[in-house]
Amino acid sequence: MQLDSTAWIIAIYSPLLQVVVATFNCTSPTPQSLFDALEKELVRRKSHPPVQNFSKAMVISLDVTVVGILGVKEKEQALIMYLWQVLEWDIEGLSWDEKECGTNRVSILREKLWYPDIHISEFMDEDKSPITPYVYLYNTGHVYDDRPLRVVSTCKLGIYTFPFDIQNCSLTFGSYIHFAKDIRIVPSTTPEEVLRESLDVAQTDGEWELINIEIVPITLQIAVGNYSQIRLNTILRRRPILYIVNLLIPSCFLVTLDLFSFLLPPQSVDRSAFEMTLILGYTVFLLLMNDLLPDTGHETPLLNVFFCLSLALMVANLLETVFITNLHFHSSHYGAVPRWLRILVLQYLAVFVGLRPVQANRVTVSLPDQAQAVTASVISSRELHRVFGDLLPEKPADHALEELRKLSRDLQAIRLLMDYEVKGSKVSQEWKMIATIVDRLLFGLYVIFLTVSLTTILVIAYLSRFI
Structure with a gap:
């Protein structure tokens, strides 16, 4: 009786076991027989x-391989990549016997x-x-789907450290309509293997x-339900050699050349012409290299700031050259230096830049000590002979007195002229000293700017190699 029950159970569940193990049978081990059977099964x-x-x-198992990075568009904030996408899933209840169907x-x-x-x-x-x-x-x-993808995706690009920038662009793979309870996406390989x-x-x-x-497997949670997704973060680094050769090195050459223009004498007209030539050359250089500079509309690269500040310093150098040239040639016609300017520049800025204002030497003309007590109006013949002794010729005393008075007036005029020249020279010297301090x-400032700029560029380039 027990044997009959077992046979009855096997007879009932045998068709179900055949459905699980082998959904269909092939009439012969030929492709035509297999595809005819598959056609009926797959349609339903x-x-x-x-x-x-x-x-x-x-x-759904997902595997992605990055074959190539075709381009990055900074203005459009877009990344163009070429991928291989592999999807794998199982059709439950579908199977056939390999020997029966031939493959x-x-x-x-x-x-x-x-x-x-x-x-x-x-x-x-x-x-x-x-x-x-x-x-x-x-x-x-089991279904294995391998297909190439040309992906143009949006990516928030940060170009502040251009050309040493590193971008992190994400590609999020997920079902468009099926919830996580219907379709669950899992990675089939590790990030190390994908890389x-x-x-x-x-x-x-x-x-x-x-x-x-x-x-990174993630779950997108919204009001209507949750979606199973996989986020692929691709970290890209720009190769900066093109921009170093075409942008940084020529710009540094021009700025360094402008720095050496300070060795020219400021009163020389050639210095102004030299500065104007450099500014013109640097402007043409920036116009020619403008296409190489990225532009996103919301962020300015640090390299662009360096170029703008370099051009601004060149213009400031030219204006400063015009100013100090004017002081050197026309300072004698200026009035005295204002007190606040003298204190600010000649006392504080002079110490700051390592200079000391040169004190003007005052020239004083005076008669010998024995003649200081002798007035030109009352000099007697005896006093005249006592002071000058044998130096006076044998002439009448009145005639000698008249000559001495005339000589005294000439000396006073010379002294007034010398005082005027010395005073004007002192004012001119103060203005020239101000020009030297400003220069x-x-x-x-030029040296500090170049040092800070080059140090910043080298630090950014060094750090980008270790990210």
Whole structure:
């Protein structure tokens, strides 16, 4: 009796076991027989997800390989990449016997199968990917879909440290309509394996290089439900050699040449002509290299600031040269230096730039000590002989007295003239000293600017190598 019950159970559940193990049988081990059987099975499974229980989420395995970085558009904030995307999933209840049908794998049109609606959220252009209509279907019901993708995605680019910038652009893979309880996306490989494979198959060696890849499974939570997604973070680094050779080095040469213009005498007209030639050359250089500089509309690269400040210093140097040249040639016609300017420049700024104002020497003309007590109006003949002794010729005393008075008036006139010249020379010397201090101050600012700029560029370039 027990044996009859066992045989009855086997007889009842035998068709169900055949459904699980082998959904269909081939009449012969030929492709035609297999495809005829598949046609009937796939048609009725195409309209709905190939699951036997709706309470169980369908698992989609995703693998992505970065084949090439085609370009980065700073103005459009876009990244163009070439990828290989591999999707894998199982059609539950579909299988066949390899010996009966003659093969364990066939290629079949993608449109013949139910296909998951996996899309990239950052996609911002029409799909111009190469058309690959076939996928692999295994005898276990496993589907293997490998296709190339040309992705134009949006990416928030930061170009402040251009040309040593590093960008982190994300690609988010997920279902467009199915919730996480219906479709769950999982990565099939680790980030290290994806990075290694991407570097091995990379076909481009352009401006950008791939330095790291991160794969992060996430869940998008919105009001209507949750979506299962995978975020692929691609970390790119710009190769700066093109911009160093074409932008940085020529600019540093011109700015250094302008720095050496301080060695020319400020009163020389050649210095002004030299400065004007440098400004013209630097302006033409910036106009020619303008296409190499990125522009995002909301962020200015630090290199652009360096160029603007360099041009501003060149213009300031030219204006300062005109100012001090004017002081050197026309300072004798100026009035006395204002007290506040004398204190600010000649006392404080002079010490700051390492100069000391030169004190003007005052020239004083005076008669001998024995003649200081003798007035020109009352000099007697006896006093005249006592003071000058044998120096006077043998002439009448009145005539000698008249000559001495005339000599005294001439000496007074000479002294007044000397005092005027000495006073004017002192004022002119103070103005020239102010010009020298201003020239030294601008030279110091120029040196500080170049030192800080070059140090900043070298530090950014050094740090970018270790990220």
